[in-house]
Structure formats: C-alpha cells, structure tokens
Amino acid sequence: MRHGVLILFGLAASALGLEGPLNQNVADAARRALLDPKLVQAVIEVESNYNTRALSNKGAMGLMQVMPATAGELGIHQPFHALDNLQGACQYLRRLINRYSGDLKLALAAYNAGPHNVDRYKGVPPFKETRNYVKRVLRIYDRLKG
Template identity: 40%
Template sequence: MKTTKYDSIFKKAAKKYNVSESLLKGIAKAESNFNAKDVSSSGAMGVMQLMPETAKGLGVSNPYDPEENIMGGAKCIAQKIKEFNGDIRLALAAYNAGSGAVKRNGGIPSYCKSYVSKVLSYKKAFETAKSAS
C-alpha cells in the first residue's frame, strides 16, 4: 500500500493532531477502504466512519466531505490516544466501540480484537510502503 487520493489531507491531519499518518490511513482503510460516501449498517459515515453524534461533537458539519471527515477522525483518535495514556491498541478499540466499552471491559473487548489487529497491520503496510519509496 503506497498512496491514497487523500494523502495531503492525511498529512495535514497527522500534523495538526500529532498522530501518525500511517495510523490514520490504517483506520480509513479498515473503516471504509477510503470511500467518502460509505455508510455502515450502524450509521457511521465517510472515510473515517464517524457516527452522527461523534461527527457533530468533533465539529464535522458534512461527514461526507473527505477533508472534514479525516480531520474529525484524526481529532477523535488523538483524543482516544490521550484518554488511554498513549496506548494505541486501547485507543483503536475505543475508536471502534467507544471509550465506555473499553473501560467496562477493562481492555479491548473481544469483538474489537480483529479490528485493532487489522488497523495495525494496515498501519505497518503504509509505513513499509513509505520507507520503500
């Protein structure tokens, strides 16, 4: 995996929220495969699959706008990373299932384990592609 059509937005979001660009791309790949028009069965929208209430809370007025969505997703994962003291795995589980689920479970809920692994493997693939370029 090398580049995406949203690379400039991922770069800007990573810089603004001090989050790894490859992590953001890994989330987007796992969530929507970079589809700005994607809607999940639970109602999550856009590239980073933001739920309507989450999008609103992050200041995203149009979740189908790739830039707004990616910036919102970056802000969200940055908040989760801070909330879970830098633990990327817990932050990803919280991004996927909500912070409450992670806290109630005392860690990554079983139904989130494959999501967390998938995002981390995509993250690694983007890092590998970047270092090979």
C-alpha cells in the same frame, strides 16, 4: 478521478503509494492532530477503503466512519466531505490515544467500540468485531511503516 478507480478495484491509495489531494489531506489532518499519517491511512483502509461516501449499516459515515453523535460532538458538519471527516476524526483519535496514555490498542478499540466499552472491560472489549478491527488496523499500520 484516480481514487474512485482505486475504490472500484478494492485497492487503497495508500497501499499503492500514490500522492494526491486525498493523501495530502490525510497527511495534513494527521499532523495537525499529532498522529502518524500512516496510522490514519491504516484506519481509513479498514474503515472505508478510501470511500468518502461510505455509510455503514450502523450509520457511521465517510472516510473514517464517524458515528452521527460523535460527528456532532466533534463539529463535523459534513461527514461525507473528506477534509471535514479527516480533521474531526483525527482529533478524536488523538483524544483517545491521550485518554489511554498512548496505548494504541486501547485507543483503536475505543474508536471502534466506544470508550465506554474499553473502560467497562478495562481493556479491549471481548467483541469479535473490535478484536479483529484492532488487529487489522495494526497489521496494516505495520505494513505501511515498512
């Protein structure tokens, strides 16, 4: 499997401009959620580096590292199934972008730390992990946009 080989070498499929079923699923799920597919690729690269079986020490699962409670809320029944994960997580990211009036930094911070923390701090929370996450996703997104 082409993507499996890329993961072994720590390379994201998006960075190499490869076309294939996974990237097609990313593009389809992104478009259905009215998202730029390159933004979704950037989130995936940071969250799981395209590993459909990724499991964080906090319990986040799959390509876009969805937490169990969020997966249940979004109707993601198989979080390790790429299409299920992508469709639910893209809808969630769209919801966050709408909630924060298109402010991508706030939406990404909420994706990482939860909307309650963004609301509580009235901006990107002062958590080092979240601040680094937002910077990394935006840097990769800029790179992918060219």
